[in-house]
Amino acid sequence: MLRRLALGITVMLLPLATAQVLTAATAAAAPNTVTLHYDASDLPDYQAETTQAVANWNGAVSNVQLAAGGGATIFLHEISGGGSYTQTDGHGNGDIYIDTQQVAEGFDPTRIIAHEFGHNLGLPDDYSGPCTEVMSGHGPGTSCKNAVPDAQEAAQVDQNFANGFAPAHRLTVVRD
Secondary structure, eight states: OHHHHHHHHHHHHHHHHHHHHHHHHHHHHSOOOEEEEEEEEEOGGGHHHHHHHHHHHHHHOSSEEEEESSSOOEEEEEESSSOOEEEEOSSSOEEEEEEHHHHHTTOOHHHHHHHHHHHHTTOOOOTTSOTTOGGGTTTTOTTOOOOSOOHHHHHHHHHHTTTSOOOOSOOEEEEO
């Protein structure tokens, strides 16, 4: 009698155990978060701003994260004049150039860095956008200090990296 009861309970619980195994297998098969490494050693005057810009992106997206060091594929550089810009493939490989003269004019360095990282994450410029959009860049003027991507920008980056890392085949220069 006890054996029949134990067998009956086992048979009843079998679908639940199977569902848990399938759920665990599906989760294990899901793509992992992509980690892109950056090197800001050539941007000595804006280390804190770089750290903050990275934290802003990492807090907004889940399919890709930025991290210092490692096998860097994004390199940040300090320049004087010519405007800040990025050379990138839009898939996490590139060079970011931060213009110290733009900062001296009153543009927020954290916003500039967050904006340029956005290009490396596959986002285009939107200069006519509001200050709430990081990719509006210098469009809203020097009074705009927002360096946090909005929900639409974050969703686009998550979509760009939804299936992991897919290398691009061409390099794009984005002059801001």
